[in-house]
Amino acid sequence: MNAEGLRIGARHVGTPLRRENARRHVAGRSRFTTDLTLPQMLHAAFVRSPLAHGRITELDVSEARAAPGVHAVLTAADLADCCTPWRGTLDHFAGMTSVSQRPLAEEEVLWVGHPVAMILAESRAMAEDASELVLLDIEELPAVTDPHAALHPDSPKAALEAEKGNLCFETVLETGAVDQVFAEAAHVVEEEFTFGRHTAVTLEPRAILADFDPSTRRLTVHQGTQTPYQFQDTFARHLGLEQSNVRVISPDVGGSFGMKLHVYHEEMAVAAASVLHGRPVRYVPDRLETFLSDIHARDHRITARMALDAEGHILAMDVHDIAPIGPFSTYPRTSVAEGNQVIRLMGAPYRMPDYRGRLQVVFQNKVQTSQYRAVGHPIACAVTEALVDKAAVALGLDPFAIRAANVIADDAYPARSATGFEFEALSHEECLGKLRDLMGYDALREQQAALRDRGIYRGIGIAPFVEITNPGATFYGIGGARISAQDGAIVKLTPGGQAQVAISITEQGQGTETIIAQIVADELGLDPSQVRVTTGDTETTPSGGATWACRGAGIGGETALRAARKLAAQIRAISGAVLQKDGDTLILSGGAVVSADNPMVAMDLSEVARIAYYRPDTLPAGIDTSLSVAHHFAPSGYPFDFTNGIQASHVEVDPETGIVRLLRHWVVEDCGTIINPLLVDEQIRGGVVQGLGAALFEECLYDESGQLTNGSMADYLVPMPCEMPDIAIAHVETPTKDTILGAKGVGEAGTAAASAAAMNAVNDALLPLGARITQTPMTPLRILRALKTITD
């Protein structure tokens, strides 16, 4: 008899449990890193390069050192001995290069915002006062900004010491017959795409408070990060500290989205400065600094074509992605990962026999780009789906019909993509059908036609997608990255009969703690309110991968489930001894241990705990009375648990102004077992809006000399309430059989296809006007240019 068969009573997995930590947020009682202060704390401010590329010819900090309230002013030389450099390359990206980095620029500045000097003062205001007194002179070097020009053999180098000029990495993924398939295909559609750089704009900036105690050589770092264990390892290795002496605590984190797991110059400088000066050092970038130093993402120039047969079956795609990433590759995940996912996710929903994807990752003098929510997905999805829609128009097929004819059938799994991904089980057909009903597709088409007659241009766009979740060790570990592929949980029964869980996945508002409580509550027969979950502290929780790449629920949830089962087995064994029953015949339910064959035979968990903690003498000799168990789990089945879904966007384009109004958005998603439908839906909604921001508004704009020209929230347009649509969501549930829980990830699903659906919708609206747009964000200017209203 397995544990599942024994389950009776209320099940909490699958219910919309409210988040307890949301109660703290609404009461104003959250504790973010930006809220923390410590005695003797110093505040850091950075002097940054105003030029995109240059050589430091003079750096005089003497006047700043003498300014009121200033404790120290540090330059590269001051930190050289206490922080070793880092280099963002991984072995499995064969041949990739990148120059190494130190916390502060030594001789060469590589982007506008490159930190050159750090001021430590009694207040941030005083640190900023002193930063005005630093004399910095830079001899300007040619800035590399355009990725195509960067690849030209005569191009200046973005980083003088780059080994292979401006090429960071190049790879080609190819099946045998691509050229022949294209030569013989009945239809070929092709297009060029430009995807604008954008950035995370978390409302809480990255924040760090590093506190080194020289008397014990212990470093405690309070940091708004997703990955405290990774930073524990990073700080220990680069600052020469015992790993056991480094503690990273991530309290409430004001948004992360992949942006808060990279190693940044400032964080390393702050931790090093605390070690050097033996005082707590706090750094919170201001909003301009976040635009100049947070990783940016996307930025792809793609040429792509798709071959189809006469009936509209996709035969092959041929894709060339040029991905500029800034002057070096990010540490420790590299800046290659996004492009790598772009070329591997092309055509993922479809039965497509042949494929060629070429990726060139290019250096330039802008902020580093790296992983950000839905790494690579929005690009691959937009390219694929734009080509599918273009083919549908060419073939006179309805967008739903061409997709129905091409998606991998729901009964055809396991299946393998042309790019080599192994799919366990996906549900494209069911999702397509469900979406069509959800959005009332046929009525929308009728309305569209009627409105066009009145000069109103509405468009409908759909975009199926495949999302990579629950990555295994082949994702980063295989390349040598010290990023844990597994997670750990400790579950304990308190002496009062309640549960406490310490787990390595982290919470940034997704509801991590809530879903873990639901899972553990079900395994122990408790109410989730009786399960306290602790996250985000390397000292009190097991080490693990934490929260990124949609692994929290799937891997972390499975970890908690297995740990709780271990504890349940312990509880059954101990209570079995008391009740004189075989532990296997006992069920945990309603806060008690109950005999499966006789419900009258039962004891409360508090009684089990009381006996185990206070009266172990009454138990048979030698019985294991452990009521804390630990378990670690790493996925060992498929390399990834892929999810799928489909999105639709309904827009209205004003052809006179080029402004696009988002009317409505729909998502059908299959993330396997839904642990908490409320939280899943809100993850999807938030993700969709991040994708819509990219589609219409968000872009880091640079001039030709590498100056960022929109470094404020007045000029960088994040999605705001008035412009965003309501979003309807439905689900299909195909649990993964790789785990007991069956959950896959969902955090990136919304972002993965939202911009693709929006782009298809805009192009659907523009179709009768003879215009087409393949660049994001789809700004009024770009739309007016597509319409040839503006010709210069």
Next chain:
Amino acid sequence: MELTGRYELEAPPEVVWDALFDPEVLAASIPGCETLQAEGPAAYTATVKLKVGPVSARFKGNVEIVDAAPCRSCRITGKGSGGIAGVAQGASLVALEATATGTVLTYTADAKVGGKLAALGSRLIESTARKLADQFFANFATHLKSRQENAA
């Protein structure tokens, strides 16, 4: 970004040319110029306090007149650092042409800012640069006139 302008001056090209190389006229013409010190025949170090609406920053830098074709054309270049406000540089190609009443001065200027000013001010950089360029040549025309009047 390219800016252009045209001024009609009531002085022959030789007088205009001399004025361009007169540090006093130059100092009086550069908007917000606080100090101007000669470092060579046509090279100066300068402190300039720029004030445009919500921005006021003190720039330290240099001004140089190069590619001089006497009484016909030259390039005036300037480059300055405004500390944490960022950097600014500009170059202006100035051409003089004699007319019946004096000289027509035309210029094509090009301005660039870096750092915080670029990141925060892009919406208004062109208007700002145009305003400063206009101010420079308007000041120049005024001072040229008063110099002539003083000389007369």
Next chain:
Amino acid sequence: MSEQIPLSFTLNGKPVAAFVEPRKSLADFLREDRALTATRLGCEMGTCGACLVMMDGAPAHACLVLAAQAEGAEITTLEGQSEDALMADLQAAFVDRNAAQCGFCTSGMLTTALAYVRQGGTPDRAAIRDALSGNYCRCTGYEAIVDAIAGVAEAAMHKEAAA
């Protein structure tokens, strides 16, 4: 260095007399000098809404007001709203609808919401979005926040009609 100047105003219903550096924003004063950290800083230039507090009964950006400008004013932060029944309804609705994810925008959102419902705002979604037009949230996509406010506005309307 500028001298600290005296400052007195009403903060969360109680008189405050303090000395403050003139350059300090009201937000920094609240957070640093009074440890009222529910007022959050997201942009420090009035574009994100995270720092909204009630100033003389209406939402104001604490980052755009110098502490010195609060002389004589009545300031209420989220911490000071705990007794307000309408705020309690909004807080409950936010939790119920999962309208707070990371929580960093939440104080500002609730401040805008409170003013909106107090002024008789209707459950109209477009009107709520317009009221929120200066409040940025990166996590939720806004719909849950709009839902939560619409629910409380709806209930307030019924209460009004019944009274």
Next chain:
Amino acid sequence: MKAPAFTFERAPTLGDAFDLFEAGGGEAIYLAGGHSVVPSLALRLQAPETLIDIAAIPELSGIREEAGMLRIGAMTRHAEILADPLVATHAPLLAMAAPHVAHPAIRNRGTIGGNLCHADPASEFPAVMLALEAEMEIAAPEGHRRVPARDFFVDLYETACAPGEILVALHVPVAGPATRCAFDEISRRRGDYAMIGCAVQITLEAGRIADPRVAFLSVGATPRRVPGCEAVLHDALLSAATIAKAQDALGADLDPMDDPNVPPAMRLHLARVLLGRLLGQLENDHV
């Protein structure tokens, strides 16, 4: 992003304000609502030695009608403009423009005087002042003077207020029974700096236009009236043909600045579109 140090003074009266400014030796600035000044301080884009808070000066507050003019104190907050019945009746154009100014919380604290003195070319109220042919009352130590709006907005962020002078109030001629007005702007998001904005006020009798005033914002260093366009409208029937002619006239009236996001041709195009829509709206309202 913390402001540099300065001293802070409160001026209870205009005289005190002038004295404090004088004492500041040219390095002082006035503070009204502070919604333009405070962020620029935080960004360290300016570093005054003294800030003079003029919010409490009695002459700067209040809205009242006097002698066929609506007097609006400079310290009037945007939210008050939006809610005030006198503004709605006598200066409907101003009331129409107010909801477009930034966001609700900004409108609670920002003041019309501060907004006008800041003279941002993308700001709504300066264009409205042009269309209303308002007069700006400026106080100087020597006394008060009135400057017509057309002479007030001198250049980018530059007004006729000399250093040390204070904008006390604006005086707006009250709207007549036949006054019709419209305001709108085209912006990418609600509350953003508009790509283009337009304020129109006309007198409309028997379908015929008199006294047309059309002012654009976000077209150059200052808001602009468009004389060619107004000449087309003057004494014309408000009709589709007139509107088309008025739109065509904009090409000669406007020379928009360059901006990589909104090149001049696009701005001119949007100006035509917006003018067409506003006049069309007035035409429809009339019918």
